[in-house]
Amino acid sequence: MAISPFQKTRAEYQPQAPSCLQDLQQLQSRFASMQPQLSADAKTASALGELFPHTFKQTERGLIEFGAFGDSAKNPGEARALHVGVVLSGGPAPGGHNVIWGIVDAIRSLSPRGRVTGFRGGPAGILANDAMQLSADSVQPYRNSGGFDLLGTSRSKIDTPEKLAKCRSVLEGLELDALVIIGGDDSNTNAAVLAEYLVGVGSAVTVIGVPKTIDGDMQNALVETTFGFDSAVRVYAELVSNISRDTLSGRKYYHFVRLMGRAASHITMEVALQTQPTIALIAEEVAAKKQTLYAIVTQIAEVVKERADQGKHYGVILVPEGIIEFIPEMRALISELNQIIAEHHEYLASLSGFTEQSEYLHRKLSRDTSYTFSGLPIDIQRQLLMDRDPHGNVALSRIETEKLLIELLVSHLNEEKAEGRYRGNFGYQHHFLGYEGRCAAPTNFDANYAYSLGRTAAALASTRATGYMAVVRNLSNNKAEWQACGVPLLAMMTLEQRGGTTKPVIKKTLVDLDGPAFQYFAEQRKSWVHADDFRYAGPIQYFGPLALTDRIPLSLALQHGGSPLTNW
């Protein structure tokens, strides 16, 4: 890998860990009741207790807090040489390398004989025993860098009895004390399953999760945000504000920008807060209002028409990639399609092309969804049928929803124009921003946060706790005051119907329409529609005034912070 001056300079940045994690030799831990409580009603709790009999007990002991509590507390850092395994799982997020760096630093601080082993290529790398030793030296060139390329990653899972047994034998063969799984909701669910399995079979290897995802959909009352969200959002905000400035200069295009984020619209809402576009659709709001595709298109068309009357034939419209499954009729269509594909995938595969598959599906779809399907532009029909995700489902992220909206708007506005209700020319451009930001070099916030999560994971390993997630709280305060703790994975789990069976899963967090961040957004956006109040976010700055280099996401500040808006 070529090392640019940027990388070289950036590698010199030393992230700061919370003061409670700075001297690991003196580290103490204690159990604390969870304040605030996580949800899990009694029925769910009881079901989880049956599914996870061994690790469930730990939920009752509550979260693990780290700090200096005086003589009464337990000191876990008893100079024991630990051997910790680490694996990256799922899509990359800025900061992954810093989590590993934090683990390596902390394990070596606990004892010079401590070791860290990395598994290559995601969880599949554990099964293949594709491992490498990680040292301060091997981590050095990856400090504060983006990407997961030090170890690689994948969406592979350890979810069958055979894989669980194989995993155990690899971990025990390497004489690991703990395995740290850095991943999103699925990967942390997998961590909980593996932790339970290992305790159940009498293995001493513990399992610890680390909350990663750019999508921001794993936040809750205890997990304030995931690492990577801040950096990815800042890249998208940079680009959206460049696009806003462009449309304000040329005044001839509506730019439709679809943003990554899977089901939830956290990324879109945060980018909107940072850039103040003309319109930002929020999938959760569409669902709450039960807005149809027609309703959404009409809503945008009204804005286009009103702006045309002011002589404005341009604007910026943000579209969360998850919106497609929150529009009632699209959700029904996708659900039916997935079911038909699952039941008839062999026959479908035997049909040679789009036309034949489309004809066949029309006969299988219900009357309503068939009607919905026929009304879609041909390109979108094709994307719905031809692109599948690794589970065989419709690949939602490949559906160009921004183009769907544009095509429907063009038809709608042509009609309005012909009938005299629209005076303007509807010029447009479309964009999809996702891969452009997932591997950015982490912001200072993410660099510090991810490094701290790594140290926390190592501290948890030293307590021998299993089935915990490394969590760092109090993030809107000074870094030194951040609180390191461990939260039982089960405390974040719920039961979901997936493919006909009930499965325990880490709850995916959607945008809370009653929360302070959305409420603030809903108030602010009123003026954006007509005022062209575009905010120019600029690229991530790593040097210079703290107001530029050490920000936190606005939604995080609104949700957890004091009064962040004065200098925002």
Next chain:
Amino acid sequence: MAISPFQKTRAEYQPQAPSCLQDLQQLQSRFASMQPQLSADAKTASALGELFPHTFKQTERGLIEFGAFGDSAKNPGEARALHVGVVLSGGPAPGGHNVIWGIVDAIRSLSPRGRVTGFRGGPAGILANDAMQLSADSVQPYRNSGGFDLLGTSRSKIDTPEKLAKCRSVLEGLELDALVIIGGDDSNTNAAVLAEYLVGVGSAVTVIGVPKTIDGDMQNALVETTFGFDSAVRVYAELVSNISRDTLSGRKYYHFVRLMGRAASHITMEVALQTQPTIALIAEEVAAKKQTLYAIVTQIAEVVKERADQGKHYGVILVPEGIIEFIPEMRALISELNQIIAEHHEYLASLSGFTEQSEYLHRKLSRDTSYTFSGLPIDIQRQLLMDRDPHGNVALSRIETEKLLIELLVSHLNEEKAEGRYRGNFGYQHHFLGYEGRCAAPTNFDANYAYSLGRTAAALASTRATGYMAVVRNLSNNKAEWQACGVPLLAMMTLEQRGGTTKPVIKKTLVDLDGPAFQYFAEQRKSWVHADDFRYAGPIQYFGPLALTDRIPLSLALQHGGSPLTNW
């Protein structure tokens, strides 16, 4: 407009003008022969002399140099209060606001009674007399910011006798001494036409051009680069290196990134030098080698196959947007399509949709181009027919060449796989980067360069020269040593066949395959194909070490500089 902390902080940056332009009261100018010579053979020169009889004489006097030359030289800054008009033309480029700032500063330095008037919405704003006074105060919030939104822009032209006359009356009505046109090759051609017209009708208003374009296609022996190129390229390089890091982490996709830049591949080559992708296509090379679409696809497929044998099923491939018109059979097709559309646009418009238009065109196309057309994926056929640029031609920038290549590669690799010559799964993603970078806040280099160009334009206005372009040279040296001068627009012009008639135009500069930049690229790229030598460029930094903040494009350094690669 909301002012972010980034914008606020960035507005405090004070660009530095070349030392010769710092004290405008002491400024001297002299004519100098052009070293190195610009091309223009005798025949072209004579034709230009006939077309531009009045301004042609100035070419003979050579370029205007600014500096402190002692008593013998003329001092143009005789405390005369100038009134200068300024207009932005064509697509935005980072630094446009700094050119205006430089003009405002310089005109006020020459005399406190000096004035600057801006025209809104491009050249059409002159004809509509849509003008605003520009002062230090009104420019203040736009300092070092991206976009052309202070005045707006458009691609409108002043090219008919009526428009020229109208333009004169507006300029004289405002009692302007000079008009500064900030634009690309077309806009500077227009500046030359307007300058000639005004001299011809006895008007005292002078016209000065400023070289702007992110595309980098207006560089020549005297104009080292255009403002905006550096900043736009840096944004694209940031994103391409994020994408490279992503593909190196997940190892499952080939990312096809189409990059703006119109006909020329300067942007793609510079981005490639900064990011070291697996493959970077260069349109000029495709043309020189007369590569067909099939040849290009085969060339990429060979790399995909070789990498698959090494277990690598990922990579990054850069595609210049201009490539489509450099592929011989596509060029022929586009040319025929444009001609048919021009001749039959009324009948074509009467045909209701793609299928009817397509059938009609097949009957009109020659046998070869009809064959080419039929071989294209249906989406691309549609884009060729349905999207037109403002001149009615095929809108080349809307053709998703990256998808064309992907579709052809998928077919090709499926065949190779079925026949046992390819072992792999070809996963892909596609991107188009353009609008994301045209309005970035200028880099320090562009901020300084654009501001210096503005001061140079004002200095030229004070000499009463007309038909000149403001030029700053020696850019790979220290800013203080940059040389400000004026180059006759006619010296950069040539004659081209456009739509059946001969037209004088500023020459568009393509990538020089024999030049040092391409030669260096051609040498370097050999190792990129297999070594995954991705270079991580990082986002534009405005603070911190000079090695990060004050770079120049590598191709510029290679073309004009000494030994820039040591610290690159």
